[in-house]
Amino acid sequence: MNTRMRQILESKSAMRRRLGSLPFSEKLALLEKLRHRNRVFAYASLLKEYHQLTSNSIPGQEVGDLRARMEDLARHLTPKEVDFLNGLSIDLSTLGGTEVYEPDGKDQWTPQRIRETLKRAWSANDREAILKVLRKGPLLSAAQTAFLRAQSYEALGLPDIALLFMEYAAKKDPETSSYKILTMRLLEQTGRLDEAGRRAEAYLSEEGNDLNLRIFAAHILYDFAKTQRVEALPIYRRLATILEQSLSKYSKIKPNFQSMAVLGYMILANCYAALGKNAEEVQAYESGLEMEPQNSLVLAALGLTYADSDPSRARTYFMKAVERNTIAVSPYLYLAHHALKSADYRGCFELCEKLKNIANQARLKEVEATAWHWGAIAGFELGVNPESVRMAFEMALGLDPFDESIVYNFNLFKQLQQSLQPAAVVSGTRRLDWETNRVFDSKGARDELLENATPNLPV
Amino acid sequence: MQADGVIGKYAIGGAVGAIYYLEPSATLDVDIFISLKTPSDSSLVTLSPIYDYLISHGCKVEKEYIVIEGWPVQFLPVGDALDEEALAQAVETEVEGVRTWVMSAEHLVAIALRTGRAKDFTRILQFVESGVIDPNKLDQILERSGLLAKWEQFGDKYLKETE
Numbered sequence: 220m221n222t223r224m225r226q227i228l229e230s231k232s233a234m235r236r237r238l239g240s241l242p243f244s245e246k247l248a249l250l251e252k253l254r255h256r257n258r259v260f261a262y263a264s265l266l267k268e269y270h271q272l273t274s275n276s277i278p279g280q281e282v283g284d285l286r287a288r289m290e291d292l293a294r295h296l297t298p299k300e301v302d303f304l305n306g307l308s309i310d311l312s313t314l315g316g317t318e319v320y321e322p323d324g325k326d327q328w329t330p331q332r333i334r335e336t337l338k339r340a341w342s343a344n345d346r347e348a349i350l351k352v353l354r355k356g357p358l359l360s361a362a363q364t365a366f367l368r369a370q371s372y373e374a375l376g377l378p379d380i381a382l383l384f385m386e387y388a389a390k391k392d393p394e395t396s397s398y399k400i401l402t403m404r405l406l407e408q409t410g411r412l413d414e415a416g417r418r419a420e421a422y423l424s425e426e427g428n429d430l431n432l433r434i435f436a437a438h439i440l441y442d443f444a445k446t447q448r449v450e451a452l453p454i455y456r457r458l459a460t461i462l463e464q465s466l467s468k469y470s471k472i473k474p475n476f477q478s479m480a481v482l483g484y485m486i487l488a489n490c491y492a493a494l495g496k497n498a499e500e501v502q503a504y505e506s507g508l509e510m511e512p513q514n515s516l517v518l519a520a521l522g523l524t525y526a527d528s529d530p531s532r533a534r535t536y537f538m539k540a541v542e543r544n545t546i547a548v549s550p551y552l553y554l555a556h557h558a559l560k561s562a563d564y565r566g567c568f569e570l571c572e573k574l575k576n577i578a579n580q581a582r583l584k585e586v587e588a589t590a591w592h593w594g595a596i597a598g599f600e601l602g603v604n605p606e607s608v609r610m611a612f613e614m615a616l617g618l619d620p621f622d623e624s625i626v627y628n629f630n631l632f633k634q635l636q637q638s639l640q641p642a643a644v645v646s647g648t649r650r651l652d653w654e655t656n657r658v659f660d661s662k663g664a665r666d667e668l669l670e671n672a673t674p675n676l677p678v
Numbered sequence: 679m680q681a682d683g684v685i686g687k688y689a690i691g692g693a694v695g696a697i698y699y700l701e702p703s704a705t706l707d708v709d710i711f712i713s714l715k716t717p718s719d720s721s722l723v724t725l726s727p728i729y730d731y732l733i734s735h736g737c738k739v740e741k742e743y744i745v746i747e748g749w750p751v752q753f754l755p756v757g758d759a760l761d762e763e764a765l766a767q768a769v770e771t772e773v774e775g776v777r778t779w780v781m782s783a784e785h786l787v788a789i790a791l792r793t794g795r796a797k798d799f800t801r802i803l804q805f806v807e808s809g810v811i812d813p814n815k816l817d818q819i820l821e822r823s824g825l826l827a828k829w830e831q832f833g834d835k836y837l838k839e840t841e
Contacts (some may be wrong), residue, residue: 239701239808243780244773250694250702251748 256376258292259300263307263377265289270311306350307380310368314387318361321354328355346371362392369401378409396432403439416443423461433465434483438669441486444493445666455490459499462487466506481507481514485669488520492665500524515545516668522550523665530557541570547668548578548586559593559653568597581667588619596628596653605636624654684731688712689768689779691754691789696801698771698780699810707743707750711765711781714755725753760788760823784816791825791832803836 241249269285293301309319333355340348349371353364365388373381382405389398399422406415419436437458444454466483484507491500501524507517522536534557537550551574558567571594578587595611612629619625631653679685689695692709714724732744743750756762764785771780781789787805790798805811820826 239699243698243771246697246702247694247773250697250705253702254705 255297255300258295259304260377262289262292262296262300262304263380265292266304266308266311267380267383270308270314274315303347306354307372309354310350311380311383313365314383318357318364319354320356330356330358333358344374346374360392362388362395362398365391366398366401369405373405378405381405382409396429399432400435403435407439407442412439412443412446415439419443430465430483431479433461434479434486437462437465437483437486441489441669452494455493459487459490459494462490478511478514481511481517482669484510485517485520488524489665489669492524497524513543515540515543516547518543519545519547519550520665520668522553523668526553541573546577546581548574548581548583549667551577552586552589555590555593559597562600564597564600567593568601571597585619585622588615588617588622588625591615591618592622592625592628595632599632608632609636627654679728679731682731684727685712687765687768687779689765689781691764691781691786693797693801695781695786696805698769699783699786700801700804700808703804707752709752709754711754711756711761713762713765725755728753758823760785760792760819760825763819763822764789782815783810784812784819787811787816788819788823788825791820791828792823794828799832799836802832806837 265285265288269282269289272282272285296304309321312319333352336352336355337349337358340352349367353359353367358364359367365384369381369384369388371381372378372384382402385398385402385405388395389402392398399418403415403418406412406418416439419439422432422436423440440454440458444451444458447454462483466480466487484503488500488503488507491497491503501521504517504521504524508514508521511517518536518540522533522540525533525536534554537553540547540550541554551570555567555570555574558564558570571590574590575587575594578584578590591611592615595608595615598611599605599608609632612625612632615622615625616629680688689711690698690708691711692707693703693705694708697703712728729739729744732746733739738745740750743752745751754761756765764781765779767785768779768781771778783805787802790802817826820829
């Protein structure tokens with residue numbers, strides 16, 4: 220399972236627990252919202268099906284049945300929802316090749332006014348307003364309009380609909396690689412990794428494609444390879460060859476978009492890691508670092524490559540990554556664990572404080588639990604208020620109730636609070652036998668780095 | 679409605695009842711279990727007084743539901759001893775300052791098991807996973823309702839891997 224999928228599952232499970240603990244009336248209010256949302260999504264899906272059937276001129280019973288289902292559902296929609304879905308219906312009809320614009324009515328929609336309104340909606344990130352203004356009159360090319368629609372529908376939680384518009388943008392403007400890249404990403408996002416992988420294969424087999432497209436295609440194919448049990452190694456081999464060639468060509472020209480090449484080196488390194496070629500893996504990371512010496516994700520990745528074989532070197536790379544405020548969790552985890560084991564409680568506490576925020580934002584529940592857990596131990600050893608320590612343990616346990624080491628250490632702490640002599644106290648030194656062994660998941664950490672290294676696309 | 683004497687004690691069941699204990703999940707309707715007295719001149723229970731009351735207060739009837747403030751509500755007269763017990767032992771709570779009752783988690787599981795549709799089984803699994811069920815209480819309810827054999831079958835089919 221890839222990191223993103225694991226994160227999704229973990230965040231969903233955390234969300235379920237959080238929602239489960241809300242008061243009944245709040246749950247009912249949420250349910251009300253959910254019912255509206257589901258109706259809109261269900262209707263949008265029927266609308267998509269309807270447009271596909273009618274554009275393929277499939278008449279008769281099937282369309283009739285679909286219309287009946289839509290009419291049934293429409294009775295439960297609010298006027299605002301009907302307005303939104305009518306707009307979607309207009310937008311879907313443009314996929315047939317002709318833009319459809321709403322009649323002007325009393326207001327005159329001059330190109331100037333459309334441009335200004337669109338600009339304002341874009342700045343305010345108001346997706347529904349963007350969609351509305353695009354229906355007022357011609358302003359952008361068909362591809363750009365479809366792209367904006369795709370981005371807006373994706374942001375509104377309709378990636379299936381977004382995919383239709385992004386594919387249309389790619390069809391209308393085959394020269395812009397970002398449309399192809401975003402189509403692959405939407406295919407992956409909507410669970411069609413096979414199709415995304417097939418397209419990635421095709422782009423990689425064409426010589427002329429630009430580096431952005433090749434690297435994103437490699438990324439998609441790498442994700443696809445991870446899901447394959449038997450055929451993964453030949454894919455990694457082929458990807459490594461393609462990336463070596465593409466990146467060496469790229470380095471001969473003046474780089475104008477380094478992060479993309481760095482991502483390429485990171486995928487290359489991961490392919491080598493999967494093939495067991497560690498020297499080549501390190502070389503790939505070092506090439507990436509040469510390109511961007513301050514890139515904290517590459518520094519973290521290099522730390523990971525030495526985590527088992529050369530801990531001191533690993534720490535050096537991890538420390539550099541932390542100094543650059545990396546958003547990867549692995550350096551913080553590794554260093555905080557080392558600090559805890561070395562009784563550097565101040566260092567551990569500070570690292571855990573940073574780690575809590577990063578893990579929380581990335582919705583990495585177990586990592587956040589670890590940060591609270593080790594922070595509680597370090598805090599206790601530093602003489603922090605016992606109530607704060609207790610709260611930190613409770614937070615850790617709430618986030619990861621199945622971690623036995625948290626349970627063990629929380630009990631140890633409670634024994635101390637009750638003035639019982641814990642068995643683990645070594646007389647005289649007051650050093651406690653905290654359970655802090657943790658298996659460092661370097662593979663999971665590498666996947667996380669790759670996800671974080673994906674830059675935003677220049678469109 | 680209760681204050682106006684149209685209904686006596688009631689309890690929320692079904693998916694909406696379940697979200698008292700679990701996270702909210704998609705559902706179309708609200709199931710409200712009520713106890714109705716059979717009129718002396720008839721052997722049939724009737725929901726007419728409830729419908730008349732709600733229609734007079736602006737609610738609309740749609741198929742088997744009556745729509746109250748946008749929510750399709752189905753009133754279900756208690757049908758057997760399990761329903762009656764679920765109603766009697768419902769948990770009291772408050773929604774926006776109004777006192778209301780929700781069936782106990784164990785009764786919701788037992789009724790879902792009796793109903794036995796795929797979505798009922800999914801809900802039972804959610805209850806099992808959430809850990810809110812008191813196994814002893816559930817055992818007693820299932821035994822009294824003659825649902826132990828069905829529970830065994832359910833366990834064989836769905837719970838073996840989680841044990």
